[in-house]
Amino acid sequence: MSRAAMINAKHCLFVSVLAACAALAACSGDEGHDSNAEQRSSSAGLPKGQIEAGEKQANTKGEATGQSCIDCHGAEGNDPLDATYPKLGGQHTDYLAHALQEYRNGNREHALMSNQAQGLTDQQIADLAAYFGSRPAQIRDLSGAH
Ligand code: HEC
Numbered sequence: 001m002s003r004a005a006m007i008n009a010k011h012c013l014f015v016s017v018l019a020a021c022a023a024l025a026a027c028s029g030d031e032g033h034d035s036n037a038e039q040r041s042s043s044a045g046l047p048k049g050q051i052e053a054g055e056k057q058a059n060t061k062g063e064a065t066g067q068s069c070i071d072c073h074g075a076e077g078n079d080p081l082d083a084t085y086p087k088l089g090g091q092h093t094d095y096l097a098h099a100l101q102e103y104r105n106g107n108r109e110h111a112l113m114s115n116q117a118q119g120l121t122d123q124q125i126a127d128l129a130a131y132f133g134s135r136p137a138q139i140r141d142l143s144g145a146h
Contacts (some may be wrong), residue, residue, distance in 0.1 A: 043097035045142040046126040054131025057124050064115050069128065072112070076135040090137020097129035 058069040058077070069088075074080050077088030088096060103117035104107035104125070120128070 027087055041094050042077075043094050043125075043129070046101075046122050046129075048095055049093065049097070049126075049128075049130025051125035051130045051134050054127035054129070057128055058131055062074065062116060062119065064119060067116070069116070069132075077132040078135065078138045084142060087138050087140065088132040089135035089139075091133060091139060093129045093133030096132055097125050100125045103115075 061068045061071070069077070072085055073080050073088050076090075080087060099108065099119045100120060103110065104120060105113050106114070108114075117125075
C-alpha cells in the first residue's frame with residue numbers, strides 16, 4: 001500500500017470511529033434518564049388505582065357484552081375460560097393498565113377484548129390494573145396452549 005493510500009485508510013477509520021461515537025452519543029441522549037417515574041410509565045397520566053374498587057369492577061358485568069373480566073379471565077385473573085386467554089394475576093400493574101389503554105384507543109385490537117375496554121374510564125383502568133397486579137402471579141407462556 002502506498003503511503004498516501006495508508007493515510008487515506010487511517011483517515012477513513014478515524015472518520016468512521018468518530019461517526020460511531022456520534023451515533024452512540026445521540027442514542028444515549030435524554031431518553032430514559034427522566035427523574036420522574038410517572039413520566040417513564042407507559043400508562044402515564046392515570047390516577048392512582050384502588051385494589052378494592054378494581055376487584056368490584058372486575059366482577060361487574062359490562063353493559064356492552066354482559067360479561068365481566070372474571071367471566072373470561074377467571075378468579076383473580078388466574079383461571080381463564082380458555083387456555084389461550086392470558087392470565088392477569090401478578091402481571092405488572094403498568095403493563096395491565098397500558099394494555100387496557102391500548103385496547104380502549106384501538107392501538108391494540110382483539111375481537112373479544114377491545115369492546116371490554118371501550119367504556120372504561122381512566123380511574124377504572126387504574127383500579128383494574130391495581131387489582132389484577134396485586135393477585136398471586138401464575139404468569140406463563142402459551143407453549144402447548146394451542
Ligand atoms: C369475552 C372474554 C373476555 C372478557 C370479558 C375480558 N377479557 Fe381480557 N382478554 C381476553 C382475551 C381473549 C385476551 C387476549 C387478547 C389478545 O391477544 O390481545 C385478553 C387480554 C387482556 C389483557 C392483555 C393481557 C396481556 O397479557 O397482554 C388485559 C390486561 C385484559 N384482557 C384485561 C381484562 C379486563 C380488565 C377485563 C374486564 C374489564 C377483561 N379483560 C375482560 C378475553 C376477555
